[in-house]
Structures are given as C-alpha cells and as structure tokens.
Amino acid sequence: MLENEDWDIEITAQNNILDLKLKDVWHYRDLLLLLVRRDFVSFYKQTILGPIWFFIQPAITILFYTLVFGNLAGIPVDGLPKPLFYLAGTIVWNYFAECLTKTSTVFRDNAALLGKVYFPRLIMPLSIVLSNLIRFGVQFLLFMILYVFYLFKGTVIVPNAFLLLLPVLIIMIAALGLGLGMIISAVTTKYRDLAFIVSFGVPLLMYTTTVIFPLSVAEARYPAYSWLVKFNPITAIIETFRYGFLGRGSFSWELIGYSFITTIIILLIGTIIFNRVEKTFVDTV
C-alpha cells in the first residue's frame, strides 16, 4: 500500500552520479544571487575606497609586470603596449585562478554552513564562479579604459572578428576553474594534501601559460618545450582573447578546439566527483 504513495523526497545512500539536481538549483536561484551579492558587498565593507579596490589590485599588478618582466627582463610583447598586453593576460588568468582556488576549498570554507542546513551544494561553487565573473567584469572595464586610452594615443591596435568569441572564452574559463576546483575540493575533504599543492601551484602555473610572454616568444626560444605552454588549456584562451582584441598573437582552431574539449572533459569529471562527495563530506571534512 505504501509503495503507491508518492514521496516528495527520498533520502538514501546512493544517488545518480550525473544527476545535478538542476531543478533544485533553480529553486534556490535567489540564494545564488544573494550569495554573489554577499561576496561582493562584504569584500569592500568598512573600506574607504570601496569598490575602487577592484581596480587597484590589477592596476598595481600591471605596473609591476611592466617594470619587472617588460623593462627589467625585457621579454618582448609582440610589439603591443606592455600594460595592455599584461592586463589582457592577467584578467583572464585571475578569473581562472580565483575560480579554481576558491572552488577547491569550498567544502572546507563553508563546512559550518553546509553542515547545518541543506541546499543544493552546487550553489556554492556556482556562486564563486558568478561573483568572480563580476570581478572579471570590473577588471575588463579597466582593460577597455586602457584600450581606449591607447587608441586615442594613436597606437596601432587592430581588433578583429575573433573578439566576438569573448562570451565563449569566458564560459570556458569559468568551466575550467569550476571543473578543476570541484575535483580538488572533492579530494581535499578527506585528505588535505592537494590543498597545499593548489596554494603554491596555481601561482606557479601562471608561468606555463602566456600571461607574461606571448606564445610566439615561447615557440621561438624554446621550440622543444613550447608544447608545455600549449598543453595548458588556458593558453589558447588567453591567445584568442589577445588576438581578438589586439590583433597580435597566435590563433589556431586546433589549439582552441583542444582547449574546448579539455574543458568539457574536466567539467564532466568534476561534476561526477562532486556529486559523489557532496552527500557525505560533512562527516569527513
């Protein structure tokens, strides 16, 4: 008799590894937006400069890159204005790195909250990706200001149609950061070793992609090792971004295609692992 009753919720030990409970996530969409707002607002609470801090960080970074890598080390930048070149790489890399590091500690950082109340766990990493998207947006604004500044100064910058790929690029960065982050977060709930690797590895990983040097330089100087740089799926994204907006750099459909497929695979693995862990991580975190 009881078999015929329809239950709204069934709590069991197993769940479907590919079931993301997107219906649940949709119900909690307001929470997602409120969490993003929380991150954004609490970032500059009790500061005098407020949201301006979003600009100051990348501006100072660019200044140092220009001084150290551009002038001191003299790494060529495809003949582009150095600040513009570095900023293009930095904002893309920062978005990826922030998504990755924040997502990889999502269970640990929010253990108190997640251990007390149920909501779709996926909301948490999604909120990270979204709030970092806002930071990316702000930094992109800085990029555009600098861009227009150089246009008025008369620097030759030739944008092309590839800049229309920007939305795809953004989704790819977010998906990569999210996917890798979810894999790491799932593993680190019980064994924290990987968290150490992330904390010093991600800044180092930046040097294996084309943030501070163009791909052409890597190919010219270290032809045998340039595959390492291409192996990093972020490289294709940065190169495409620069090529679209600044008209210099290297673009190839193979490279961006490789990057795209890698992204999908990583996101898929991340989802499966995350789904396995989310149900019981409270007991082991």
Added chain:
Amino acid sequence: MSTAIKVENLSKAYQLGDFGTGTISRDLERYWARMRGKEDPFLKIGETNDRTTKGESDVVWSLRDINFDIEQGDAVGIIGRNGAGKSTLLKILSRVTSPTTGSVKVKGRIASLLEVGTGFHPELTGKENIYLNGAILGMRKAEIKRKFDEIVDFSGVERYIDTPVKRYSSGMYVRLAFAVAAHLESEILIVDEVLAVGDAEFQKKCLGKMGDVSRGEGKTVLFVSHNLGAVQKLCNKGILLNNGQVTFNGSCKDAVYNYSQNGVKTDANFLDRITYSSDNLKITNILFNNSSINDIVLNSENNFSFEIKVELSLKTDMPLDIECRFLDRDLNRVAFFSPGHHDGVTVQNKGEISLSYKITFPHNLNKINMDMNLYFTHPDVEIYASCENALSIEYTGYGMASGHVFEYEKGVGMIFLPTDKSQ
C-alpha cells in the same frame, strides 16, 4: 492522517579517530571491496555507539536499523542522552549528510533549524541577513519580502535592522535568526536545541510559535531538546533513542517518563542509584514495606500508606533525618515528607542504625503516578546523601460513590474535594 515521514532500516556509521596516512590504504581496500560488489569490510565490524567504553573497532554505528513513521501534524520530541544519535538522525532527515544504509521518505518540504543563525554573515546588516538566511533556508526572495515586516516584528530588533549583525548581542542575533526560521513555509519543521539561548520571554515566544505551527497550522514538527519541560509542552509524540536505537516510540509523556527513569524500572538497585553520599555515612539497605521492591500501589486496602526502612552505618554522631520528595510524571513536586521539619531532628549515634517511617497519603487525591526521591539530611543545613527515583508509586485515586475515578494526569488537579456530609 497520512504518513509524513517514513524511516526504514536507517543506519549511519562513523569512523572514529584521526584521518591520516593510515586511512588511505584502508579507503582503497574498501573501494576495492565495493568495486567487486562485496560488503564494505569495515562496516561488518562496527559496534554500537556506547561512548563510555573503549571499543574494539573504530567504526561505530551512530544509528542502527532505525524504523519509525511520523504522522502528518504530529509534534514529535526526540530525546535521549548525549551521543544517542539524535543529531545524526536530524542531520539525515534534513539532508545535511546521507545515511550509510536504509532510507527516509518524506512528504512535503522540510525546513530544518539545526542551529539558528547559520549562514549569517557578520558584515551584513540585519536586513541583508534576513534575505540571505531566508534564501539559505529555501525561501524565495518574493516570499521573504512579503513576510519581512512580520519577521522584523517578531524578532523585536527593529532598531538595529540596518546595523551589521556583528554588532548585535548574542540574544538579538538569535532572535533575528529564529524569527526568519519561524516564518518558513514548509510542511515539516525540524528543530534542534534552539532554545538554549535567548531570554525567558523570547523562549516563551518561540515555544508559542512552534506550538502554533504544529497545532494551528497542522505542520509536522520534530523537536530535539534536553529541556524535557519544553518537549512535553510542545510535543504529543515522543521517540526515545539510546545508543543509536529506538528504545521507545509512543506518547510524549511516556517517552519522557521512560527517559527520566533511565530504563531502570523493576530491579531495586537503590544502592547503585545513590547519586551523592557524604563520607560520614554509608547506606546499607533501603526497604519499602519490608522488601526490596521499588514499585508500590497505594489504595484503600493499605489505607494509602507504606513504610520506609533504611539501614545505615555512621562514622560519627550526627543529626540525621530523611526527606521524601514526590514528583509527578512531569517532574513537578506534588508532596513532601520530612519528619525532621515536623518534629525536630534527632542526633543519631555512630555505628549501625536503622530508621523506619510510615508515610500515609490523604484518601481524597485523584489517581496519580508519582516517583519518590529520597534524601538523607540535616534539615536546612546539609544533604548527606540522595537516591533519585527510589520508589515509583501508583495512587489508585479517590473512589466516589458513583465508582468514577478522576485522573490527575487528565488535568483535574491533585485533590478531589468530597461532599461534606456533616451538614
């Protein structure tokens, strides 16, 4: 009435100890066993969760094969000692963690209040936190907006609503948090020890609100608390957990009674239950009606009276008296016996002594079940020793000419006033 929650063979195992380098090899072993479709080798050796003894295995069953149904509209108190599995059960019900085996089926939305103020961000204002916390608990933004004034009003912190909550006193914090949770629209409400904080007035308000929720609005409420008074006020059903198993499932009153009796009912091991004793005296025996029972019936045949005999050995001469306190099943005090207060205290000589008393109840009480706590005292000066729940008494009640008997527990009071025939 339909079933709102159905719990079937629910178990949850926890691993004790530290996770370190030793655990990964075991994880691989377990994973390998699962891959081959075999039973997890470490769950086989799991033990019941008795925290006081050192076990053989470091896997314990926090819950083991729990089965029960909860009807829609019931307010169920879940009671048990620390570590009995109450919180684990609520965590599973509120989907914070998942069971090791078994299943729970639920009809309707669940709102759980495992700890008020979960998800409050200290930097955000009260208002911002109402929205955030409401959303965490599963409310839509429009829903919160609709109820916003009501929530603020209930919390009573209107003046601080635009101040970051880190500036709140802990009481205000809890008020605001409970107010949000209390306005959730859900069919099932799970509450864990939220009343530990907040002042008396607010606690009363919370209890009242939860009472409304279960009785007025027909919601199902699951309530965990060590405050037995609150449990009894709020709940009509009770589930008693002990070492991860359901030891009692029935009316709330009986569950609380079972719990306060601690499972000891028939064996008269008073001496084990002496909760405190001074060095100067040793209780060697306690007898009721000259036998070692702990369960008597008072009726017109024994003239509603019984005898207590205690045997003690004293190290020094000391003034000594006994006190008997009689409690009803809600732990209210209903009667008091103290010969020392009545007649003055006698000094007893050191050595072996034996004291007997006869206690007689009035004949015109309504039917009542009582428990007796026995104390050895120097009245108003010192308590030498105490024995809780020394005796359980069933008073059969005043028999009227009509043959009807009123029962105290049905709310007619304790004393029945008979018709005065002398006029």
